[in-house]
Amino acid sequence: MLPPSSAIPKLNLTPEEQQVAADEVAAVLAETLEIEREFLAESGPLDKRQWKEVKSRDDFRVFKERRRVRGTGATTSGPQPLLPGIDIEDSRVTKTRSTISSAGDGVVSSIKEPHVPMIVAAGHLEGQIEDVIYGSVAGDEISWRLRTTYMKDKFADAKIVATIKEPTRENPYDYLAIKWFVREHPPMLSLFVQPRDFLVIEATGYTVDKYGQRHGYYIIHEFHHPALPELKELGVYRCKMSLCFISRQVNPSKVHIFARGFVDPKGDLAHGVTVALTAEAMLSTAHCCDSSYAKKLTWLMSKHRLQRQQQRQQQQLVESASCQSCQKTSGFLKASLTTCHLCGCIFCSRCTVQRKIIIDVSTGGVTERSFPFCHGCILRAKQQSPYDVAVDQVTQIASLSASFVSRPKTMSVASSTDSRYGITVSRPPLRPGPSPPMEIGSILS
Template sequence: MALGSALPVSAKFLPRVRLTQADVAELSALADESVRETLLSYEEYLYGQNRQLDMKRWKIVKENEAVKVYRERESAPHANARDRKATVEIGPKASLAASTRMPLMLVHGTVQGTIEDALYGSYADDTSSMRRRSMYEKDLMEDSAVVASLESPTLEAPFQQSYLSWLLRDFPGLNAVIRRRDFLLVNKMGVTTTSRGERIGYQLEHSVEHRDLPELTQAGIVRGKYSHCLVLRQLDPSRIELFNQTVVDPGGSLMSYIAIQESAESLLSCGHMMASSQKKKLFYFMRKQARANALSSSRANGTRLSNASLSPGASVLARHQSMDRDVSDRCASCEKSISKLFSSGGVCCQICQQVRLRLVACVCVLLYRPWVSDKLRLPSPPSLCRLTCQIICSRCSLKKKIVIEATEKKVVLKPFVFCLACTIRATKFSAEQVQVEELRERQLSL
């Protein structure tokens, strides 16, 4: 079936991409060359310029906390497209820069965390994980998909991978004047070293062409191009440096100013890698605890585990029902006293019809809080940490929106409450260990 304007454009309607051995070799070589080209630029900044940006060359476009996006000034010596090609050793990014009217863009800054945290937050190996990452990093992509795999990670090198991806970029509020853009990219991620032996991580996205996925002109979509390779270097045990020179060719007749602003907004998403890593770790702990609770429940009941019982939310009721009904009056984190909602004479829960010394001790309030608050007009009970199942006060709780399902049809994002201790634990937990365990789970499920 041909793609046309009458069909909705999404990943599920894309034609299948078939890679030959020659395709894989060519795309892998292109990715390797693009990474090498970026490392040369980074080493010039790191060793040649002593990590000092030339502000006569770069102008700030956007910034978010300690991450800034710059554009090359028109008056800069290398701003002319013809000069760019002559001043940099010819490579994939330099070739694209020489063919576009757009200025070179630069991302620079620092974020809290480790190289492994950043790679884990940005890691994706299928359409589901790409959409989960897109939701966490807020990269402004309307749709995305992994269309072919080039290199799979191993337990020894859990972040070393490359694949072919497709992205669809929408422009909310500007659709009347700007057509959507799509991108076909070769992606590569991994860890390497500089010429002086310093360990760095990298994440590459570089535009390519393939016969099985031509431009979707009949659907009113413009094929854009860009070359983006984010370099990650550990500055100290808890902070990394970000460096990324990006070339963008939006295609069509999009005004340069709009293209620069929209590109800068997308580039800032790299600053959300750590938040993505933290939420993915929290979900990992949720799944791990759900399996443990389901296993414990099955042993107690003498039943076998089902696939449904292994989901993060399947054992919620069982966990709460097994809790001591006499819930502590103190916050599990700060031990602050939590006032009783009802007198010691007891109250009948209007959901389960059981008499409780106080309604906060009833599992129904914890499971059906929105219904209880709206229908019975009762004060909101203290929060319950999703991992420890302990009562926590509002000051010691954090609400995180976690993607619990990501498929071709939908992405389900739900808020969960966690205590500060669990949030800090997830943040500091080894991202590489989580990645290895998740890879091992996938291998066992095949």
């Protein structure tokens, strides 16, 4: 049986359609930045009468908007001021309050049904902002599957249907595309819940706000197109969603993340289940840095493959091996000595850590394996500039595309090694053709 993605065609968007998508992203980002500013203006906790904490992980918490009963007796969950008691003398905040307090005025609230609660998440991650952004970027099908695996937010089926803006050497984090996917649910839940698919605009970037402060963003926002109708005949519900994540470096080792949006699963899915699944998806942001570290570690492995092979050949000539860190010798402890999968040097088990790395991406899924790495190489991968890795991968994309175009049409490739990620793929990555020149605006320039 063919997967639902087989019924999803690729799109050739017109310049006007691309512009509309870019403008929609710009509007969502601008709105979220203003609400984030309001959130940060009040350092105290959220008003428990209005917001209920539904899930947390470490220092990252997710809240849902409570339903409120007004004078007419009607129950609503329309957007309210995010925090009470903000200094109304601040004209910038006062302006924001007046525009986000009225139901239906905001870009996000205007597409949300009244009974669907707004979700807000906030917290801190240990690390660097560029690791948060690089861990989120998924500019092609392979990197998308790597991200969902490392961030523990797996999809049952997925497809990139159009690419509007690709990462460049100058802006390796900037990306804008139309994506379709079916999120993977827990096995027990899948027995009772019909599949839900999402058709969204996805955007990532690293830019400066109107106050001159740098920030990263990750946006997924609903998209509609007549060529991509709902798959009702396949028993699949089309969800509505809009989520925007803003990240900022608040000190040399900590990043603050603010997120806002909603997910409307349609159908008869229980309200509590919807909120729980949305919260879990938002909490996957906590794995951004881990995703970046894993991708950088794999990149380093691909860059130093020859050096590692030479190191192992030299060590095979040495009869008595010892740990390069603590000098523990082999002897009867020989079985406890192992080789670092990056540098190729020998270490004891106490001087290594196991890390799961994706080694193969095929049509059937991804294959992960645990490898030993010395503490020095783990630190090296953590400190490796994500910007340099992203630029190198963008450069290799251009080379791969040129190579693929020049390959004879009669030549088929069942599997190959993608040098960008150092993994085996079952086929060349499917990449939409280049988009025509267009004016996308400051958010994507």
